[in-house]
Amino acid sequence: MLTIANATLTRGGNTIFEALTLYLAEPRIGLIGDNGAGKSSLFRVLCGLDIPQSGSVRVHGIAAHQVSAQRPGLVGMMFQNPDDQIIFPTVEEELALSLSPSGIPRRQAIALAREFLQTRALAQWASRSIASLSQGQRQQVCWLALLIASPELLLLDEPYASLDLPGQARLSRDIAGVSQQVIVSTHALDHVRHFERVIWLDQGAVRADGPGPSVCAAYLADVAARAATPESVAPATA
């Protein structure tokens, strides 16, 4: 479904990945690793926001950076920072925007967004100003915008980071319930440990790749070993 072949990415003079190759076909894939490991960069490459200087990234056979033009409903990305994603001033308008690739007229899209919020017991959020929501609530809006758009591939960059515990439980349940492919990065390992595949990124390279339980255990063991030698806990990169 997703192929990264020999991709090298540099940003601002930093080499983020060098000759990275990954074939991502499992319905649920977790992405873990320290700050600066390259998780967000990998997502940016997968959704076509960044184009590697060499190598290729393809989604369903289409070059990643051409997906939004050729198949607008194929890939949905939830950004680590909600403010990088949200465009409109109110919740209902933001959700309606998500429906625009499917060609639904705006008035109808707003009505669908309201109905959708009602099914989530969030009817009162419809006309709420995004600016009046907390960071965690904005993160929820980003997830709802993705859920209503229902793209075939969901890329979620640290979606649990600002959510309270009930919000995390809801998101985990939502992810378990969707039929699409989901790739999710997180430091909350409990949400990916049960996945059939977890990838541990370390300084832009794959350090481990396999079943969730063993990859999460290996990462935790490494973190514990580094914690025992405090000077090495800090990430190697700034």
Ligand SMILES: Nc1ncnc2c1ncn2[C@@H]1O[C@H](COP(=O)(O)OP(=O)(O)O)[C@@H](O)[C@H]1O
């Ligand atoms: N705009 C940028 N310019 C240069 N380097 C960047 C930029 N964004 C991120 N990086 C670097 O890329 C590496 C990976 O960052 P990132 O993908 O954000 O990691 P993660 O999401 O795992 O925390 C880090 O070393 C970071 O400093």
Ligand SMILES: [Mg+2]
């Ligand atoms: Mg990140």
